[in-house]
Structure formats: structure tokens, C-alpha cells
Amino acid sequence: DIQMTQSPSSLSASVGDxxxxxxxxxxxxxxxxxxxxxxxxxxxxxLIYGAxxxxxxxxxxxxxxxxxxxxxxTISSLQPEDFATYYxxxxxxxxxxxxxxxxxxxx
Amino acid sequence: xxQLVQSGAEVKKPGESLKISCxxxxxxxxxxxxxxxxxxxxxxxxxxxxxYPGDSDTRYSPSFQGQVTILADKSINTAYxxxxxxxxxxxxMYYCARHELGCSGSDCNSEYFDHWGQGTPVTVxx
Numbered sequence: 001d002i003q004m005t006q007s008p009s010s011l012s013a014s015v016g017d018x019x020x021x022x023x024x025x026x027x028x029x030x031x032x033x034x035x036x037x038x039x040x041x042x043x044x045x046x047l048i049y050g051a052x053x054x055x056x057x058x059x060x061x062x063x064x065x066x067x068x069x070x071x072x073x074t075i076s077s078l079q080p081e082d083f084a085t086y087y088x089x090x091x092x093x094x095x096x097x098x099x100x101x102x103x104x105x106x107x
Numbered sequence: 108x109x110q111l112v113q114s115g116a117e118v119k120k121p122g123e124s125l126k127i128s129c130x131x132x133x134x135x136x137x138x139x140x141x142x143x144x145x146x147x148x149x150x151x152x153x154x155x156x157x158x159y160p161g162d163s164d165t166r167y168s169p170s171f172q173g174q175v176t177i178l179a180d181k182s183i184n185t186a187y188x189x190x191x192x193x194x195x196x197x198x199x200m201y202y203c204a205r206h207e208l209g210c211s212g213s214d215c216n217s218e219y220f221d222h223w224g225q226g227t228p229v230t231v232x233x
Contacts, residue, residue, distance in 0.1 A: 001169065031211060034219045036152075043202055043223035044144075044152065050211020055221065087152050091218040095168035096142075098152040 002026050002090050006099035012107040017078045021102045023071045023088035032092040035064055035073045038101075039084045047086075048073065080106075109133040111141075111203055111224035118230045119193050126178075126189040127227045129203030136184040137161040140206035142220060143177060143188050147199045157206055158186060193231045200226045 003026035013019050023033065031051040036044040046055045048064035051071055061076045075082055083106050088099040114128040129141065142157040156167040160179035167177070178187040186203055204220035211217040 031214065032217060034217075036220075038152075043204075043226055044220070045223070046219055046221050049209060049219040049221075050214065050217035053209075053211040053217070055219075089152075089154070089219075094154075094166050095156075095170070096154045096218070098154060101151040 001095055002029060002093055002097055004088055004090055004097050004099040006086075006088055006102050008102060009100065010103040010105065012105050013078055014107045015078050015080055019075045019078055019104065021073045021086055021088075021104075023066075023073070023099050025069045025071075025090055025092075028068050029090045029092035031067045032090055033064070033066065033071045034089045034091065035062075036087045036089065037082075037084045038087065044087065078104075109205065109222045111205060111222055113201075113203060113224040113227045116228045116230075118232070120233055121193055121195055121231055123193050123231075124189075124191050125193055125229065126187050127201060127229065129186045129188075129224050131184045131186070131205065134205070137181045141179065141186040142204050142206050143175075143186075144202045144204060144220075145171075145199045146202065146226075155188070160184075160186065193229075195231050195233075197229060198231050200228050202226045 005024045007022045033051045035048040038044040052064045063074050085101045085103045110132045140157045143155040145153040155171045158165045158177045160181040176189040203224040205222040207221040
């Protein structure tokens, strides 16, 4: 199985901050990397697929980059509704494993 | 509008069987894979497996192979997750999600879960 490792596991930031979350794969996954946002008590929501493509309706402050084994999710200017847990997922090979999550909290 | 509606909360005893459901609407159910994802209390997301309702082709994570069965009934646009003998460690939230295949740039092999059910909480306790 491909292991996905996110860093940091948790992060405190303020409204307006620029935040970057990193995801590393245990082997190359080309650009088959997705990002999801999950708020407490809710189902995950797709933000980014194919490493850098926006899902419809996702604000432009979210962006994704990377290929191979190293990927990033950037939020350019944090808004109050962005405080949530973020997960990466590889779809290069089944099982389509998720990272362990990054919890973004208000400072 | 694409919707996935899951069955309600379940409370079961160890050793009991269970089948939870996920009904799709607003799209061609037979032509999209449906996946199941586990989230144990306070933990992250775990990919369990996917099924293609058109022909019931199924792929399991090795971690869940033999532990659960993923089924689909295309005549009623419904996917299922089934246990024959529950354990306390099966206590979790279970999500179904539609598995889409899309294009990112010139690469049209991107796969992702684009629509999710609301989740079914399962509690297994004696």
C-alpha cells in the first residue's frame, strides 16, 4: 500500500494568514492527489483533485501543487469558515489511501 | 442534483450482522463507482473499497478484505456495506461517496470522491 504522510498534524493560525499543508507519498503517485476538507460532524468535501484542479464552487484562495511524491495545499488568506481538518488522498493505486489529516485551528 | 442518502444510525452487539445502505439519485447510478470510507471516533479517513454498480466489480483495501462485503443493487440505485459478525472495533462512522473520473489538465485519469453521503454511525457494544 502507498502511505501518505501529512505535515503538520495540527496547525494554529489567524484569520488572514497564509497557510501551507504538505502531503508526502511513500512512492511516486504522479499527480493523482486529492485534497478534502472536513468540518466536525460533517462529511468530507472535495477541494482539489489531480493535485491542482479546483472542484466546482471551491474558493480561489485554495490552491494545490506538486507531483511525484510531494504535494502542498495552500490557503492564501484564511477565512473563519476554513478552520477544519484537511486530508490528502492518493488515487494512483488501490487502496486509495488518505493521509492522517491536518487539523487547522484558530490561534 | 446528485445526492447520496445513507441509512440511519445502528446500535448492535458483537457477533451480530449488519447491512447499511447508500441510495444514489440525480445521476446515472450504474455508471459511477461508489466507495465506502471508515472514520473511527476521533480518527482519520480510511478507504475501504469501491464497487461498480453496473456489473458489481468490487475492489477492497487489504485491510478490509474478508472483514466486510460491499454490494450494489442497480435496480434500486443502492449500494450496501455488510458485516456478518460485528466487533467492537467496527464502531465508527461510515461514509459512502461517488467515485468520479475526471480530467486535470491533459490527464483524464484523475479519480476522486466528488459527492458524499451524510454518514451512518455504527456502534457495536455489549
